[in-house]
Amino acid sequence: MDTIINQFKDIPTTCISDAMEGLNNFHPAIKPLKEKYKFAGRALPVKIPVGDNLSVLKAIREAKPGDVIVVDSKGNEYRGIAGDFVVGMAQTLGVGALVVDGTIRDCVGIKDLDFPVFCRGTTVAASGKAGVGEINVPISCGGAAVNPRDIIVGDADGVVVIPQQSEKEILRIAMDKLKKDQEREANISGNPEAIRKYLDSFISNSSNK
Template sequence: MSTTIGKFQGIPTTCISDAMEGLNNLDPTIKPLKESYKFSGRALTVKMPVGDNLAVLKAIGEAKPGDVLVIDAKGDQYRAVAGDFILGMAKTLGVSALVVDGVIRDILGTKELNFPVFCKGTTVAASGKAGVGEINVPISCGGTSVYPGDIIVGDADGVVVIPQQSEEEILQASLNKLKKDEEREANISGNTEALRKYIDSMLSRTSSK
């Protein structure tokens, strides 16, 4: 894992989102199967038609250790993009997480894998394998553009996309936001007088606009 990706792993998605002014968040319906899941890695993108997951298998076969599979499944919630068998393959081959604007199946077996899956839910229906689809192309996932190689970070609050051309700038802004949040917590939390001053300052700032 590169230094940049590793540093993003330690930053809450909320801070990263604030640093990007909320412009690159995936739709909040895409949630982790377990709140404890947290990951960061580079996107290996998958564009698939509804109900045909052969491109997902191709992506798993070509993934490098640490890659995040980001799948454009068109938001379909009837047919699963993968079940516990395919997800187990992804984990074994070093994929760090799977993010999809769709659903998976075999929920109990998938949770036992302890493999970060972020999706819209679960279903019972499988996908077919007609062979249509593409990998490593620009996609839209959860209403957000994702390019191959973008850094993807996910935790209990959701998933954010960091465009690779500005990742260092966004990293610094995210670290600055995290530091400010920690300082605010240390200085204000539990201090009644400081809390009132903070509220007054926020209200006066709003009223002056």
């Protein structure tokens, strides 16, 4: 079991983004079909040309349980890279989530599957299957570099990628940030005087920079 994946599942993407100084976020247009979706897993990157999804099918066949299929579809919004049938196959074979810098179709059917899909939106047009594309190669998705086996985390706020070589350090920083955020919330929320003191201190420190 990849324990670090389970640890990242409990941390909001906003906190992880802060730990990386906002450098590894996907484009904010890439959002979950349902706000409740939350996932973390190892990336299986897919590079495809606009309008050809055969490599997505290859990735589904090759994916390990829990893998996140991340598709560089060049931001194309006209042709969907998958519909409910394809997503259903991915779910059955144990894929953890599907993230695409592009669109999907059959959105009602996909929502019924209750499977984490993150994309730019939905469309009606299907992709062809000429066979051009690559899997398990470095890609750019939503403006972020993604390498095979990087950690991908997504929730209602969006998607972040954690480079594999620095995942332990990022986890440590993110967990520390989350703990401090929770302590701050507990100390000042609902307390007008504590809020005023916090704001005064924050404004004063910012003014002195």
